[in-house]
Amino acid sequence: MTDLAHIRADFPILRQEMNGYPLVYLDSAATSQKPTAVLDAITDFYETANANVHRGAYALSEIATDRYEEARTRVAGFINADRREVAFNRGTTSAINQVAYGWGLYNLKPGDRVLLTLMEHHANIVPWQLVSRHTGAELVYVPHTESYELDLEAYHSLLDERVKVVGITAMSNVLGTINPVRQLADAAHAAGALVVVDAAQAVPHMAVDVKQMDADFLAFSGHKMLGPTGIGVLYGKRELLEAMEPAEGGGEMISDVQLDSSTWAEVPHKFEAGTPPIAEAVGLGAAISYLEKIGMDAVRSHEVDITSYALERLGEIENLTIYGPADMTNRGGAVSFTLADIHPHDLSTILDQRGIAIRAGHHCARPLARSLNVPATARASFYIYNVRADVDALIDGLHEAREIFGVA
Numbered sequence: 001m002t003d004l005a006h007i008r009a010d011f012p013i014l015r016q017e018m019n020g021y022p023l024v025y026l027d028s029a030a031t032s033q034k035p036t037a038v039l040d041a042i043t044d045f046y047e048t049a050n051a052n053v054h055r056g057a058y059a060l061s062e063i064a065t066d067r068y069e070e071a072r073t074r075v076a077g078f079i080n081a082d083r084r085e086v087a088f089n090r091g092t093t094s095a096i097n098q099v100a101y102g103w104g105l106y107n108l109k110p111g112d113r114v115l116l117t118l119m120e121h122h123a124n125i126v127p128w129q130l131v132s133r134h135t136g137a138e139l140v141y142v143p144h145t146e147s148y149e150l151d152l153e154a155y156h157s158l159l160d161e162r163v164k165v166v167g168i169t170a171m172s173n174v175l176g177t178i179n180p181v182r183q184l185a186d187a188a189h190a191a192g193a194l195v196v197v198d199a200a201q202a203v204p205h206m207a208v209d210v211k212q213m214d215a216d217f218l219a220f221s222g223h224k225m226l227g228p229t230g231i232g233v234l235y236g237k238r239e240l241l242e243a244m245e246p247a248e249g250g251g252e253m254i255s256d257v258q259l260d261s262s263t264w265a266e267v268p269h270k271f272e273a274g275t276p277p278i279a280e281a282v283g284l285g286a287a288i289s290y291l292e293k294i295g296m297d298a299v300r301s302h303e304v305d306i307t308s309y310a311l312e313r314l315g316e317i318e319n320l321t322i323y324g325p326a327d328m329t330n331r332g333g334a335v336s337f338t339l340a341d342i343h344p345h346d347l348s349t350i351l352d353q354r355g356i357a358i359r360a361g362h363h364c365a366r367p368l369a370r371s372l373n374v375p376a377t378a379r380a381s382f383y384i385y386n387v388r389a390d391v392d393a394l395i396d397g398l399h400e401a402r403e404i405f406g407v408a
């Protein structure tokens with residue numbers, strides 16, 4: 001176990017009270033809180049280095065460009081990629097849209113299949129649906145097992161020559177399930193398909209190595225890993241990025257513009273149309289430095305500790321159903337549950353009155369909710385700043401909800 005209790009002091013928001021109680025923040029799967037180091041890096045950028053990047057032939061613009069490009073180098077190091085394989089964008093959603101519209105639109109055709117899992121977030125479903133309208137490709141889904149793992153048998157049987165791209169979440173934002181991406185990627189590659197990994201939940205919570213995963217494309221968001229909103233990353237293997245079309249056009253992404261056609265800038269710049277999120281990239285760089293100082297193994301081991309404690313304590317509550325693997329070897333810190341027939345929104349409201357922030361709803365994964373046969377679940381999700389006392393507060397709040405609703 002790694003005790004990270006001392007780092008709470010780095011997160012100013014956690015000193016706040018909410019509804020008269022100390023804030024207990026259990027919604028990090030939606031977005032994480034930000035340490036002072038990140039907030040300071042963003043302020044410092046605006047106070048000392050703010051200018052547009054890659055444009056001005058003056059010192060301040062060069063300083064801004066250097067800071068932006070340093071952030072790219074830091075991101076690349078964090079996931080073991082080459083810096084030219086890292087394109088900045090708005091987040092996981094825009095990264096996957098880039099692949100769907102830049103690769104899918106040009107390479108899929110009627111008869112082809114996009115193989116997704118039923119655990120996908122809408123961000124790894126809807127872009128493929130939109131592109132399928134143009135290409136005629138069909139979407140096919142791999143179900144999960146009763147123990148909330150990916151049904152590997154179904155995966156292998158669905159993986160035939162029609163499948164041109166496989167979209168997998170590395171860690172489910174609802175079930176917490178960690179999927180065996182390398183194993184899935186090996187099979188996909190053997191079948192001739194590309195692999196797009198939604199790593200929105202994985203990169204913040206565990207060491208991710210794109211080479212070890214053998215991901216063709218991988219997407220994640222800065223705001224879920226202590227960074228600011230508005231910045232995300234698309235990793236792609238260099239040769240694939242070079243062959244892929246940009247999904248957005250405009251300034252900065254071109255090599256030349258003629259009246260009726262253009263040529264593109266070198267990768268990754270051809271995927272960064274317009275003024276990029278510069279201060280946000282700098283903030284993400286600072287978030288990565290902060291995580292690296294702690295060490296991703298320590299981040300994971302803290303998550304294992306706090307989540308096992310939460311699973312154990314939730315297990316003490318009668319009529320509480322957890323949707324996700326019981327074993328920490330293949331799950332992360334998102335814990336979805338229902339309590340008797342209390343609506344998750346009511347649970348969330350009762351907990352909120354005690355300063356406890358959890359999520360209630362379908363968590364942007366409606367196909368999964370349908371497959372679980374629940375319209376909504378409550379979800380508590382943990383990160384490095386959570387302590388066992390946060391779990392205890394959650395449990396007390398759930399007991400209160402039982403009393404209020406007269407659950408036996």
Ligand SMILES: Cc1ncc(COP(=O)(O)O)c(C=O)c1O
Pocket residue numbers: 029030090091092093094121123124169171172173198200201221364
């Ligand atoms: C697994 C997963 N994929 C994609 C996303 C979308 O991320 P963003 O809204 O930052 O684009 C999320 C966010 O909740 C997520 O949890």
